Amino acid sequence: MDLADVQGLIVKGYAMPVVRHVGLRVDDGPAARRFLGALVDPAAGVPQLTTAAPWEVKPEVCTNVGLTAAGLHALGVADTSLDSFPAEFREGAVTRAATVGDVGPSAPDSWLPWLRDGVHILVSLSGQHQQAVEDATAELAALWQQGYTECGRADGCALPDYLAHFGYRDGFSQPTIDGLPPAGLPDSLPRPPVGAFLLGHPSQHPGFTYPVPAPPDLGHNGSFAAFRVLAQDVDSFAELLTTQADRTGLSEEMLAAKLCGRWRNGTPLVLSPTTDGPDPPVAPEAMNDFDYVGAHADERGLRCPVGSHVRRMFPRGSRIAGGGGHLHRIVRRGMTYGPPYDPTRPRDGHERGLLGMFIGVSIRDQFEFLMRDWVNDGRFAPGLGRSKDPLLGAQEDGQGRFTIPATAGDVVLDGFSRFVTTRGGAYCFLPSTTALRHLAALSAPAQQPA
Amino acid sequence: MEHPTPVDQPVQNPLTLVMTAKSPESYEALRQIVAHVQSLPPDQNPIVVALDKIATVHFARFVFLGDQRLAVITTYDGDFDAYINEFINEIGDVFNSLLQHMQDASPLPVQTYREEFLQFVRDHDLRCEPPFYSAYPDRTVLDITATAASVG
Numbered sequence: 001m002d003l004a005d006v007q008g009l010i011v012k013g014y015a016m017p018v019v020r021h022v023g024l025r026v027d028d029g030p031a032a033r034r035f036l037g038a039l040v041d042p043a044a045g046v047p048q049l050t051t052a053a054p055w056e057v058k059p060e061v062c063t064n065v066g067l068t069a070a071g072l073h074a075l076g077v078a079d080t081s082l083d084s085f086p087a088e089f090r091e092g093a094v095t096r097a098a099t100v101g102d103v104g105p106s107a108p109d110s111w112l113p114w115l116r117d118g119v120h121i122l123v124s125l126s127g128q129h130q131q132a133v134e135d136a137t138a139e140l141a142a143l144w145q146q147g148y149t150e151c152g153r154a155d156g157c158a159l160p161d162y163l164a165h166f167g168y169r170d171g172f173s174q175p176t177i178d179g180l181p182p183a184g185l186p187d188s189l190p191r192p193p194v195g196a197f198l199l200g201h202p203s204q205h206p207g208f209t210y211p212v213p214a215p216p217d218l219g220h221n222g223s224f225a226a227f228r229v230l231a232q233d234v235d236s237f238a239e240l241l242t243t244q245a246d247r248t249g250l251s252e253e254m255l256a257a258k259l260c261g262r263w264r265n266g267t268p269l270v271l272s273p274t275t276d277g278p279d280p281p282v283a284p285e286a287m288n289d290f291d292y293v294g295a296h297a298d299e300r301g302l303r304c305p306v307g308s309h310v311r312r313m314f315p316r317g318s319r320i321a322g323g324g325g326h327l328h329r330i331v332r333r334g335m336t337y338g339p340p341y342d343p344t345r346p347r348d349g350h351e352r353g354l355l356g357m358f359i360g361v362s363i364r365d366q367f368e369f370l371m372r373d374w375v376n377d378g379r380f381a382p383g384l385g386r387s388k389d390p391l392l393g394a395q396e397d398g399q400g401r402f403t404i405p406a407t408a409g410d411v412v413l414d415g416f417s418r419f420v421t422t423r424g425g426a427y428c429f430l431p432s433t434t435a436l437r438h439l440a441a442l443s444a445p446a447q448q449p450a
Numbered sequence: 451m452e453h454p455t456p457v458d459q460p461v462q463n464p465l466t467l468v469m470t471a472k473s474p475e476s477y478e479a480l481r482q483i484v485a486h487v488q489s490l491p492p493d494q495n496p497i498v499v500a501l502d503k504i505a506t507v508h509f510a511r512f513v514f515l516g517d518q519r520l521a522v523i524t525t526y527d528g529d530f531d532a533y534i535n536e537f538i539n540e541i542g543d544v545f546n547s548l549l550q551h552m553q554d555a556s557p558l559p560v561q562t563y564r565e566e567f568l569q570f571v572r573d574h575d576l577r578c579e580p581p582f583y584s585a586y587p588d589r590t591v592l593d594i595t596a597t598a599a600s601v602g
Contacts, residue, residue: 207561
């Protein structure tokens with residue numbers, strides 16, 4: 001495993017508080033390809049692609065790049081090569097929107113124009129502070145301007161304590177990839193193999209390696225990401241907690257915990273069902289080290305509701321359709337955008353939400369599967385009917401329904417609407433270092449976008 | 451008794467997979483394979499173990515149709531494609547043992563050639579003349595077995 005060949009964000013979180021994603025469209029094929037080559041050429045004098053090679057010193061800024069199918073075409077990749085990429089990637093996020101629940105207010109015709117109209121390249125910068133990101137942007141732009149037009153950008157930065165807008169501490173659950181250093185908290189859960197996140201290696205399905213796009217120099221050690229801009233309606237979420245606390249007698253914090261599957265401080269419900277401050281506290285290394293079977297068996301969801309967000313996103317050993325609770329893991333790289341929510345100043349008119357990269361070797365079997373089968377439906381698990389993920393799901397207005405199992409009688413929350421609206425997305429291929437050199441060396445004439 | 455709210459389509463779907471053996475000898479070999487598997491006690495029966503874990507198959511049966519044809523007929527929940535990987539992971543070896551005797555079989559092992567196996571199933575699945583009737587159109591295997599467990 002040549003870690004220097006692999007983009008860093010696939011295998012590690014950078015833990016930097018500032019992020020910027022820039023969407024570019026190809027104007028001039030040769031110059032566009034030169035830019036990609038410059039990212040992996042220290043002599044070129046621009047910030048270099050951040051790889052998975054271990055750091056001696058943590059850099060000020062990290063640089064990564066994603067290419068859409070339209071982008072590969074515009075860069076001059078041959079049709080025979082493009083045809084070897086997965087179908088859902090070639091179709092792209094706009095075409096696949098309905099599959100993942102991007103309908104109604106989340107449909108592409110309501111997206112930010114730069115994402116609705118499609119990007120070719122997504123340059124992603126993470127920085128330890130804003131100035132580092134500004135400096136890197138300026139240096140890279142001086143070169144990308146020769147081959148691309150910028151069509152839009154999305155900036156994010158961490159809230160105090162890295163909280164998410166709904167008030168939760170996030171980031172506890174990342175897969176530990178077999179054979180690589182742990183990227184998140186260590187746990188004793190089954191480890192997905194490298195091939196669940198990198199093309200060209202045995203996958204999480206025994207005997208199966210996902211087809212490597214051709215030619216191998218282009219496809220090998222690459223991955224795929226669904227880039228998403230997700231707006232969060234914090235006012236409505238806060239109202240849900242207040243209204244339902246009054247109605248049910250459960251505290252707002254308990255309701256927030258039941259909806260998510262973790263208390264807002266991150267303590268898993270399965271480990272501590274009645275308090276977010278158990279004595280002794282859950283150790284940091286135990287925060288992701290649990291299952292819904294075995295020591296903390298919770299088949300009915302009395303501790304952690306079966307339909308809660310974290311249990312839907314990662315059912316672990318729960319009894320579900322297919323029995324594959326460990327087979328659809330994704331790597332999540334997310335950052336909040338927009339100003340912090342102030343409950344004393346609600347409805348401030350500012351958009352806020354999450355910028356996310358959801359990474360896996362197969363968009364279809366990981367990101368799309370999660371959205372279609374585990375977020376926007378409930379039939380994968382017992383007793384959920386067609387209900388959707390309460391935090392993330394595409395509930396039609398007033399159609400939200402969430403059950404909190406309880407021995408004294410289930411508590412049902414209903415009548416709520418979606419809290420997250422998709423503002424745009426893009427399906428990106430995350431090429432290896434080798435692939436970027438391969439693209440830089442292509443001598444095809446620039447093609448017009450199809 | 452209330453009638454259930456009509457739904458567009460039941461959650462259950464029919465699989466009517468009809469495969470043709472390569473030769474009379476292959477057909478006889480299939481009879482032996484199926485007879486052997488069907489004779490195993492449940493906890494040692496790879497089909498039972500797999501289907502219990504997959505938890506989407508309501509019913510499954512083998513039927514020898516004559517003319518060298520073997521049918522696998524099931525009722526299962528949801529989308530076949532969506533769970534094809536889990537299906538192959540759990541029950542792939544059973545299909546390897548059957549497909550080695552079939553005409554136009556997809557390349558083996560199915561665990562390695564998954565898209566090809568999925569296409570084979572699509573090509574040989576007769577499904578049904580729609581609509582597919584269900585007495586409980588919204589009840590999945592998971593719903594039914596959870597209820598059964600809770601009433602003891």
